[in-house]
Amino acid sequence: MEEVITKKYSITKFQLFFVLIQSQIGIGLFSLPNVVQESAKGDSWISIILAGAGVQFLLIVYLFLLKRFPNDEFAQITQKILGRTLGKIINFFFYFYFIMTGSLSTILMVKLINLQLLPITPNWMISLLILSACIYLTISNLKIIARFFVLAFTLIILLLFLTLFTLLLPQEIQFILPVGNSGIKNILIGSNSALFSMVGFEALLFLYSFIIHNNKGVLKTISLANIFVTGFYTFIVFICLISFSPDQLNLIREPLIFLFRGLSFKMFARVDLIFLSFWIVPMTTTIIAYLFLASKSLSNEEKSYKKIVVINGILIFLISLIPHTDEITNLFTKYISYLNYAVIYVIPVLLLILSLIFKKHETGETA
Template identity: 65%
Template sequence: MTEKNISITKFQLFFFMIQSQIGVGLLSLPNVVQKTANGDGWISTLIAGTAVQIMLVIYLQLLKRFPNLIYTEITQKILGRFLGKLLNLFIYLNFILVGGLVTILFIKIINLWLLPITPGWIISILILTACIYLTISDLRMIARFFVLATSLILLLLFTSFLSWFTPKEIQYILPIGSSGFKNILFGTNNSLLAMLGFEGLLFLFPFIIDNKKGVFKTISMANIFIATFYTFFVFLTLISFSSHQLAQMREPILNLLRGITYIMVDRVDLIFLSIWIVPMSTSIIAYLFLASKSMNVDKKNYPKVVLLNGFIIFFITLIPHNDAIITLFNKYVTYLSYAVVFIIPTLLLILSFLFKKHESSESV
């Protein structure tokens, strides 16, 4: 039976999925998507949400066959001890490198918008100290924090409604589909990268308490929320700025909020970013948790592993990086993520049927 302090409810799973997906990527997504899909970027995010939903179905089919095992245990169950551990090394590297990339982007945004003089290594220490402290806590504590942090996402939604009073031009997205199917698919690729984090289900499923029935509905609702949330903000920025303007903006969402000014409140973008630090941190916490869990350590050694992984991410952030290096780093991490998140689970499901590998499971 799952221990109480490392178990979560389906309600908490919903918010864990949301918080692990929403973070740094949202702020720059409209800029990245419009480079290929132009005014059809909002269609790309909808297609990306559909692709995620398909993968969630594949995940659940795999997890139904191994309801008591996490991702890195399933690999060994199907492929054997040697090949399974070799594959687990790539899974671990993916989570630790994605965590490092997210932290680097986090530091870059803070340096650019809030603390331009503060050295990046100091910001890195402050961020990772808080993230390590929470990740060392039990899973239920992390899930509760994610539930509370989701209220800050509602703040962004509320703030975004204020931007509707600024000039909008629907012509920026017309005619719909003019970018072509190929470019829309390229935009979908960029949207998928911003939505990564849903693979956490492969590690959380065994820790869901009570009956597993209803999990599909829970994760589907979380995915619909994420896809709608991303589409809304991409659409909002696309009708607020021209393609030329978006190309000049690193974080269009913040530029959108920057245009909101009131008599007693100014620089809404900086106020928002100061608060958005928490949701951005949850992505780091999620990947730090997944990296540590992928090492298959016992409860006693788990805190030491989290601390070790925290130091590894910190050292990754110390590597000298400019835009060119970050772009190259992001490119190779993307290839690894696609393998770990999309290809490997699909192959494992196919092999589990071919080799007739499974455990008894509950209905999902």
Template identity: 45%
Template sequence: MEAPLNPTISRTHLFFLIIKTQIGIGLLSLPSKIQESAKGDAWISVLVAGVVIQLLLLVYWQLLNKFPNQTLSEMTVRILGVYVGKALNLIYYVFFIVIAGYACTLYVKLVNTWMLALTPSWVLLLLIIGAGVYLAIENLRIISRFFILCSVLFALLLLISFLNFSNDMQFTNILPVGQAGSWQIFKGSENTFFSMLGFEVILYFSAHVQNNPKGLLRVISLANGFVTLFYTYFVFLCLIGFSPIALAQVNEPVLFIFKGLTYQLFDRLDLIFLTIWIIPMTVTIVSYLTLAGKSLTTNQISYRRMIGFSGGLIFLLASYLSALENFDIFSKWLEYGYLFMIVVIPFLLWIMSFLLKKNRKVKST
């Protein structure tokens, strides 16, 4: 008899699975991107994006309530039928592979720029993807425990960030509040939304939570609140730490803000920060590898084979993207695809679930 794909996990496990997937490389460049439109109100744009995500999470919660203890791949088959549902699951599989490949490319370019300029990209890709596959082949409970262990790094990063308040902070950069106007604030929240992606893991991981769906909304809301405040804090820190002109010219302001800090015991806090940050970036790959495996398989044996195959696909895709000098067009199309896959399709499935329920009532009568 084949082993089940995953044992049950607690709501605490789900909380850390969500936040560790969401918080990744997007945070490092986020302040400069939002500041282009929202100016000193960039921190408000982050809060607005958090509210938008919370509204989307309510749709997820309603869908999960209708199909308790089922993953999105099982819901699609139940709502759309076997053939259409499995075809959609295959599209989701490709989507998760593309996301993981794109994320790996960004990680490698960041490490090459800041730390290991002479190291070939394929070496870094092997290290990142190899570590991701090694963890992703395990069951969800083991993965979530590792994520909880890594969460200690968030506390360390926050402690390091407090050292910046010893510098001259310009709080006038965020005044007057609301200076950018409502439209520019909402425009800035669009960039924030794409930097906070990863909450879609709820559609797959929540099916394994004990006593599902009891307390599910509270857990996903707390996770969204934590990520929103975490991003808001670092955006706020960069706004008061850089002048508006300087912030617009810096690609990774979260790293640059630590570059000027020097102490007798240690130097280059930016490199220390990045070294720690590599772990949250890598566990994001683990999450998407897991999603890819769970979108097409239902038992542990075939799941492990799928993870190994998926790792190879991610390596090939990331190697191709790393060779490109500019992939802005690819990034833009990926954003459109992301909106369709995590917003439009779940919303349509939620609407169709009502029709499914009505059809069952008609048949029963």
């Protein structure tokens, strides 16, 4: 029965490419140039490239682990390697991480929409509308979610197209010169900050068993997705670096939105508002991804999946209702960045090492 369900809800490698991209690109795009340049300054674009290289390394580590259990979901892999009890504890840790990250994405999205588009609308109403749409799509099967992500990718292409028009605005290449002036230490610190905006690639851990013919071609797919995300972020950061001075970037929290305000056409006076209206969809896909991952980290039973999605959606909604000042939001972001290290780096690497040491693989018995 499980094999039939897996085939029914499976995705192609083509769809995997878009799912990974949509899981990574979202609300973090707007503040990325501001966050990275705090340490890397004009070399922020180098930090993005290094962060992309780090993501590629981690994706390869994930793939080595997953290939040892090609038909098992990640919640089963942890139990096979660590034992049933410890495995369930790790799964709950992943669940907590996904809920918190999904909540943070919702909070940041609601604050942005409230500030830029709907200043009079109550935050709880914006959050309710967003999460209702997210729950509605997430309770469907993975194949439908993947198809929606493929369609939503067109809006990322739209952003790239709009960004090209900013090249008509005054630019100053001197803002990024001399290259490497920030020093290796600051560039690496900036790279670490950039990695937080690039999270979402850990979705591979939970998607691998659903990929059709996952025995070949997956490395190429995830590498191309990572190259696209890295190139996309590098381009956006580079445009912002040559458009604003370092002092200006320190003061502007969302430089990309501010940059679009400088664009004006005969038919469109506020390009930034038009762009934000469209970008709600890519921001929503990130929340959908974390809703799906949180639900899959607790159970692989399809009977309880829809119920868990609804419960998780309500939980994220309740968390988003907590009053969030800038200080609380920054503190929330800081603690979630600590969770990132455990979920993205430590646990997958340890699982791979333990699976090799104790020779655990799909045909092995649970410890």
